[in-house]
Amino acid sequence: MALIRDAPGRSLIICAYPSFGYIMKFGKKSKQPGVVALREKGVISLRVKAVAGIISADQLEALAKTAREFGQGDVCTTARLNIEVPGIQQADVPDATAVLSEAGLVLGSTGSSVRSVVACKGTVCRHGCYDTFAMACLLEEQEGGRPLPRKLKIAIAGCPNNCSRVQFNDIGFMGHRYPRFDEDECSRCGACQLVCKEDAIAVDDEGIIFVSDRCIGCGDCIAVCPLDAISIAEEGLTLYLGGRAGRAIRLGTEVPGSIAENDVPALTQRIIAYFAENACDGERFGQMMDRMGEDRVFRELGF
Ligand code: SF4
Ligand code: SF4
Numbered sequence: 001m002a003l004i005r006d007a008p009g010r011s012l013i014i015c016a017y018p019s020f021g022y023i024m025k026f027g028k029k030s031k032q033p034g035v036v037a038l039r040e041k042g043v044i045s046l047r048v049k050a051v052a053g054i055i056s057a058d059q060l061e062a063l064a065k066t067a068r069e070f071g072q073g074d075v076c077t078t079a080r081l082n083i084e085v086p087g088i089q090q091a092d093v094p095d096a097t098a099v100l101s102e103a104g105l106v107l108g109s110t111g112s113s114v115r116s117v118v119a120c121k122g123t124v125c126r127h128g129c130y131d132t133f134a135m136a137c138l139l140e141e142q143e144g145g146r147p148l149p150r151k152l153k154i155a156i157a158g159c160p161n162n163c164s165r166v167q168f169n170d171i172g173f174m175g176h177r178y179p180r181f182d183e184d185e186c187s188r189c190g191a192c193q194l195v196c197k198e199d200a201i202a203v204d205d206e207g208i209i210f211v212s213d214r215c216i217g218c219g220d221c222i223a224v225c226p227l228d229a230i231s232i233a234e235e236g237l238t239l240y241l242g243g244r245a246g247r248a249i250r251l252g253t254e255v256p257g258s259i260a261e262n263d264v265p266a267l268t269q270r271i272i273a274y275f276a277e278n279a280c281d282g283e284r285f286g287q288m289m290d291r292m293g294e295d296r297v298f299r300e301l302g303f
């Protein structure tokens with residue numbers, strides 16, 4: 001290992017592990033994506049990106065083969081839906097990686113980069129307001145693994161039930177669908193009142209009372225109405241910025257307004273480019289927002 005001084009008070013340390021390409025810069029490790037050191041010296045875990053948690057049957061077989069041949073015979077999931085094969089000797093990393101790569105699996109979601117996009121199962125879930133799997137794959141293809149001053153996490157939820165906890169991510173998108181009532185088509189069956197958990201709807205012989213302030217845009221009343229008396233008044237995504245979990249929890253700040261589904265990829269690109277340009281080394285998005293001021297960040301991002 002060599003220690004090289006490159007500026008007063010800062011050190012660039014290069015470690016001689018050719019198979020890993022370890023580079024420690026400014027005292028921080030930046031290693032091969034997807035290789036996670038474990039407690040036992042010389043033993044690692046390989047992290048496979050499972051965008052939106054989707055893995056094919058063939059890929060599961062490759063993971064099983066890797067775990068049997070190189071690991072300890074099991075795999076585990078991370079909190080962000082990725083899959084790890086623990087218990088691999090460092091010397092076996094190239095061979096184990098080859099088995100995974102052959103099945104189209106990609107190592108990653110580690111280090112200072114855009115981590116695997118997390119999505120709820122809104123694509124198949126009856127509450128989903130849009131195709132969350134497709135959105136996650138699109139964002140992953142566009143931004144996944146991009147090197148940044150600090151890790152950046154993206155999560156998307158199909159509806160306000162928020163199964164993917166979007167406010168705990170640097171960038172979070174949550175689908176919504178707000179109702180419009182057509183009293184002429186309504187039979188006063190009361191199904192919409194029953195399904196609304198926010199008590200935003202009251203149905204009586206006179207008609208429907210809709211308390212819009214209570215409505216969170218889950219869209220359940222639209223889906224349950226048997227007579228098409230409820231249509232979509234507005235649908236889109238709510239954006240949250242600057243959230244994080246872990247040691248220092250910060251809930252993402254809600255950006256006013258609604259984002260059209262088609263605008264999400266370009267907007268995400270703009271937000272990440274802004275982060276890359278403005279964040280200090282080691283700073284998460286929320287820390288950058290707190291340092292620069294939310295108003296300024298929102299204004300410069302065009303919100
Ligand atoms: S957030 Fe909504 S759409 Fe997504 S899984 Fe949960 S209930 Fe379904
Ligand atoms: S969209 Fe959801 S919260 Fe709003 S009125 Fe309908 S059921 Fe209630």
Ligand code: SF4
Nearest residue numbers: 186187189190192225
């Ligand atoms: S579910 Fe539809 S038909 Fe039934 S009360 Fe509500 S709006 Fe009217």
